[in-house]
Amino acid sequence: MSEIAFYLLAGATVAAASGVLFLRNPVHCALSLVMALFLIAVGYIALDAHLVAALQIIVYAGAVMVLFLFVIMLLNLQPDPAEAAHPLLKLGAAGAAIAFAAIVWTVVRDWSAAAPPPATLAADFGTTVVVSRNLFTEHMVAFELTSLLLLVSVVGAVVLARRDRD
Amino acid sequence: MDAHHTEHAVVAVTVVGYLRWIPLLPFAAMLFHALFGRVAGRKAVGVVACAAVGASFLLAVRAFLQLGSGGGVLSDVVYRWIDAGGLTADVAMAIDPLSAVMCLVITGVGFLIHVYSTGYMAHDPDYARYFAYLNLFTASMLVLVLGDSLPLMFVGWEGVGLCSYLLIGFWYTDPAKADAGKKAFVVNRVGDAGFIIGMAVLFWGMAAAGHASLRFADINAAAATLPTGVTLAAALLLFVGATGKSAQLPLFVWLPDAMAGPTPVSALIHAATMVTAGVYMVARLSGLYTAAPEALSVVAVVGAVTAFGAASVGLVQNDIKKVLAYSTVSQLGYMFLALGVGAFGAAIFHVMTHAFFKALLFLGAGSVIHGLHEEQDIRRMGALRSRMPVTWATFLVGTIAIAGIPGLAGFFSKDEILAATYDKGAIGLWVMGVATATMTAFYMTRLLVLTFYGEFRGYHHKWEHAHESPVSMTSALCVLALLSIVGGYVGVPAVLGGGNHFGHYLAPVVGHHELHLSHSTELVLMAISIGAAVLGMGTAWFIYGRSPRADEAFAARAAGVHGLLSNAYYVDRTYDRTIVAGTVRSGEALWKRVDVAIIDGAANALAATVRAFGGSWRAWAGGNVQGYALSLFVGVVVVLILMLAGAGG
């Protein structure tokens, strides 16, 4: 991937993420997040993670975010005019965020100088076959437990969201 | 030219063990009254109180007899009290001729007054409290005169000041009486400040000269060797204390107000004993004062002016006790005049005779007040001679004595003072003294006439119930009358053929004041003072015998003078407007500006700061989950930084 393309991608992603942070209307925030997820999927593709990119779009952007939007519109949330965080909170958050980013940049820079050279990837790296084979053999137990987790969460969601019958 | 020789040579000191009991017995009696007074009952309290003072009197007599006539000192060291820095002081009693005289007067007259009080205060509900205070006073006064060092004397000094306050304000439920007590205490305190500073100056000087002691013997012996600045300053400062305790100018204002207390208190404290403490102090420090002649001049002038001024005020007073109060101030002035001209012995002589007749007069006044059921205004008295014969007779004796008529005690002592003044060359002061004698005779006769002669001018029902006082009171009057007559014969001067035993008795302590006058001059002076007395008495008898209401005419004609005298030269009012008002105002300013604004403000500001901090921190603990999340995030960042720093460094 060329550098210019990356910077465009990265810039757009950060802009979308900032939208989540700064937009007033919750619906706008959700849409902004969808945009960010799409752009991250593009990033996945650039990183030879084709299955993951597809799953990102189908599951994350397609299902989870739709769920978010459903709830927002169900509750008919209006942009909250009284939304004002404590200035100290804003200041702390900004400071911590900047500090974190700076730290990571330092670490990555130091790491990349002494890191081993990039591995040569197989031609089918990141395809469905390879990922599935890894998933269903080495991580079988985790897979089964995850399906159990999904069951529990579905049941829980139904119970929580159910109206009490008087 | 001062023929005042002092024998401070080797003094025979005898150590005895019983002197401490002289003040301790009344003190123990005070504890009895304080702890068991209510339970024990009036009779027991009265007996214990009088017995304690009586026993002290007997011990004083024993000491007197043991002392003999050649001077010497009886000493009783109880324990080491102060041992700090360079100063050592013991609780130690010492009796020499000077303190022997004082002790006898205090315990003797004190005993009579205690007996009198059992009658006077018989109907008072606070009987035990009264005698507790009275005994405590006696104990303190005895410590004052028996102490062998300045600090111990000061303990007694403060003690009598305290008891004076307690007894003046005895009926404290009356705010006026309580205020009188407070006034006495505060004014005394001013004097005491001078006393303390003087004591400090003296010690500083003594220590610098190598004698780190405040014992009287040491002070008097070393006084002449100290720098003049020290002796003068110490003498004057200690004298300030004396003006407070002995009610001289400028600190006399508390004594007339002190008449708010029970009359026996006025007799004991404000006539016979406490007010003489200042005189005693100067006499005790005779060595110091003779080494500071300027101080003595000040003492003499203050004494004379006070004597004259107070006598003039006494001319127009209408309260029987106020007349006697101003009379006391005036007579004390005489004593200080004597001290000032170097006649220490004469001053103490007058202390003694004055104790006799002034106590007598006060107790007599108390008898009148008691008989008339709390009437004190002489404009509402008269013709009491028939109703209260014993009181009248003794009061007459007292009047003649104070006027200075020959044959009675007052004559000898007053005459000695005036002669010494003339001898010193202080003619102006002598003239004031003679004029004072005239006025004294005048106002006392006026008092006598308006109270006991003429027609009764008071409320009819008071006349109906006027009665003589019980034996407990009249017996004391009779004894004091006797003393007022014969008490002076111990000091008959040489010119009249006497041996002046009193003067010689005190000579080893205070020196003997030799007069340079010729016998004829002395006799002329004597005649003048007798003439002054007779003039005063006769004039008063003439005026008030005819028209008891003569005062009103005088007041009408000379309103300005009358007002001036009635209000004691407006001294009180001046003090009130300047010092008292100034103190109150500065107190208010301090309260509002310093206490409220600054101190309270600082405390409040501190609290507000804490609250503000707390408020800002409260955001952290307010269940604010996002705050917690932020803390987590910040924590992670910090840990990362530390890890980086650790790894890098």
Add this chain to the structure above:
Amino acid sequence: MVGAEHFLLLSAVLFALGAAGVVIRRNVIVMFMSIELMLNAANLAFVAFAQRLGNIDGQTMVFFVMTVAAAEAAVGLAVFLALFRTRETLNVDEIGLLKG
């Protein structure tokens, strides 16, 4: 040459933005969305390392993270629904019961 480092830095920035959003936003649903953003940033880091090191386990990890995120979103939103029925508000300041 764009390597894993660039994507890692992007991941860091996204994570920081998400964390800031969690702290700052008053609306609980938007808060939740910020959490999702953080999870995605972590996913991006996993994928970048997988590519760099040639280890497919990174992508499998992303698979699991996505699953868990979906489950969490379902339950979480159900909770918010129930909450909104009683509280009538989704402002995080007003629904806080954990007072200090």
